[in-house]
Amino acid sequence: VILAAHDAASKFGFGSTGSPLMSGYTSVHQELEFAMADFLGYPRVVLFSSGYLANLGVAQALLKREDWFIQDRLNHASLIDAAQITGAELKRYPHLNNQKAEDLLKADINRFKLWATEGVFSMDGDSHDLFIAALSAHTYNAMLWVDDCHGVGVMGDKGRGVLDTMTLSQAEVPILSGTFGKAFGTAGAYVAGSDDLIETLIQKSRTYKYNTALPVPVVAATLKALEIIQTEPWRREKILELIHLFKQGCEQYGLSDLAKFTNSAIQPIMLKTEAAALEKSAYLKQCGIITTAIRPPTVPKNQCRLRITLNSELESEDIDVLIQCLIGNY
Incomplete structure (x- = not known):
């Protein structure tokens, strides 16, 4: 991983020079996006400079003031802050309580609802029953978002995280996000989803458009880390x-x-x-x-x-x- 970063720094330099839509996006960024999409089993992936910025960017691109942002009470601060910057109404339920979450989904059925939960909760180490959550989200037409920072790379037969352990895919979880700062041992973050979702994030997420892209050495190191995750079970x-x-x-x-x-x-x-x-x-x-x-x-x-x-x-x-x-x- 260190050697991959060193080689990339020698070739590209250490800085990324600009935002992804200006001069900061390279073939190495694209290679990592393609590799992560294939690894996770999603159509497309977009990279962010940090997990915090990724979560802010997803919420800001998808939510309007009249929408509801449904969250587990123990969600990460970045998800709570994401609700605040969008102006959407934050609705929180007791930790892992799917029935209380479903009660929120049932209310005001015509309102758009984005439901975010963590794959593995960072301070408790536990997980929501995502199979049940996916069923509830589908039943009441909500969009389910799983932030699996502490699961991807560590859990599941292939290292794909909590979704791997529960045999779930994009069909059940339309939005999957995570960071490279945990199991990958590097930095930055990703969001996985459909082609339409990722294109929406690229065009509307201010934390993507107006933030400096990940340095190429970090991206190259992450590619090598992904290879290790896949080949060293x-x-x-x-x-x-x-x-x-x-x-x-x-x-x-x-x-x-x-x-x-x-x-x-x-x-x-x-x-x-x-x-x-x-x-x-x-x-x-x-x-x-x-x-x-x-x-x-x-x-x-x-x-x-x-x-x-x-x-x-x-x-x-x-x-x-x-x-x-x-x-x-x-």
Whole structure:
């Protein structure tokens, strides 16, 4: 990945010179868009400079003031901010509560509704039942948008994320977005959808038209990262093994009441108070383990936690050390 970025920098320079519609779009950008579309199983993909800008751009291009933007209460701040800049009416439902979401879909049936949820929630590691969500969206003529930053590249047999694990496609989820800053290890973001959707974003998204394009070295590095994701499934298999070992260790040493077990690489340890989270995070750092203490406003009051994130570079011995540190026995 580093070598790919180096080679591209030597050939193209490091800066991208302008916005995609001016001078910032190259054949390398196009190659990544085509490769991501093929990988995800969508007709077309467009690149954005960051996940935040992608989410703002999608909402701004699709929503008008009289529309409804339906969201999970724990959606990322970028999706909340996206509702604010569009002027659309933000309607939020309790976390993962499909019935409450469906109640919103039923109301005012003639109003356009964009429904956004995360594939894997960044601070909880859990997921909506997207099969049920897709059925609800189809029934009540809403457009479903899944932001799968923490799923694509890590989850599913082919690494296509949460949709891969639930055997879903563009037919059920018309808009799929994500970032390259997580499993890909680079930077930037993408939105996948139909030809019409992507062309609409290119023409109407201000965060696409008026923002500097991704530097070519970053795009080239992402292409190489995508190749690794597709050709080295052992990385995903290893993460599944580490998740199992983590859960097993927590159960063995009495941490089950604190652990919020998930099927993703994100495994929260609930410590409630800020003091407890900060103290445990500092202790783990002394042990050589980096785990951020998550506090309000990122999470609700009295839901402070450690956010354990597992990756394929870890070994079973690392999980053993982590468990011993969590119980204060290291």
